[in-house]
Amino acid sequence: MIRAALLAMALAIPGGTAAAQVSLQDDVEGATTEEKRVTPAPGARLKALDKINGDVSEFDMASGSSVRIGKLIVELRECRYPEGDPEGDAYAYLMITEPGKSPEPIFSGWMVASSPALNALDHFRYDIWVLRCRTS
Template sequence: MIRILSLLALLAAAPAMAEEVSEGRGAMLRGLDKVSGETTDIELQNGASAEYGRLSVELRECRFPVGNPAGDAYAFLTIREQDRDGVLFQGWMMASSPALNALDHARYDVWVLRCITSEGE
């Protein structure tokens, strides 16, 4: 219910927030193991996947505001847990609002830091 209300609020604000976006080559994500307290940065190219703990994280694409590549990145992710059927998370995560559409897992958190915009980044 909360997700539906959050989505409706986001859609209502969309015309005011409309801005031109560009697609990055990939994304920099951060994972947190809640048991050990250890964080890990995960660099993914668009269309690639990586293993993080017992999770498989796949990045479809990452987008960012044109003229502000360090600005509010958002990435479309699919996250699955090894040895389990189904998807734990699938959708857009926003760097500036990770709790708006978050992975719900007892042990792991994964969120978007930024898009990768060039070869050297």
């Protein structure tokens, strides 16, 4: 008896949800997205953690330069921030290699300061993330 009542309720629900899905879909299709403009910066401030010995360091880098962090080489290709807001969310394109292990980069891509786990370096010993862009 309970199973029959649950089955009847389940069969009645899809008609109502279909109408809700259509109106929700119409709202999504009609929505406009605002284009965000970014400004390139001359450099970035990064932070590194050596997970084995607990050393934490912050360092400034110029775009196009590289720095050695332990056994890793970090190259900053570019840093961008929201136009008119240099303290806003930074996006940095990094290339990280580990010489002697592989000629291929162990990380290559954009890191986002506000969401470091979104596209993070996956290394057993080191964590590296972007703090902000440097404007001077």
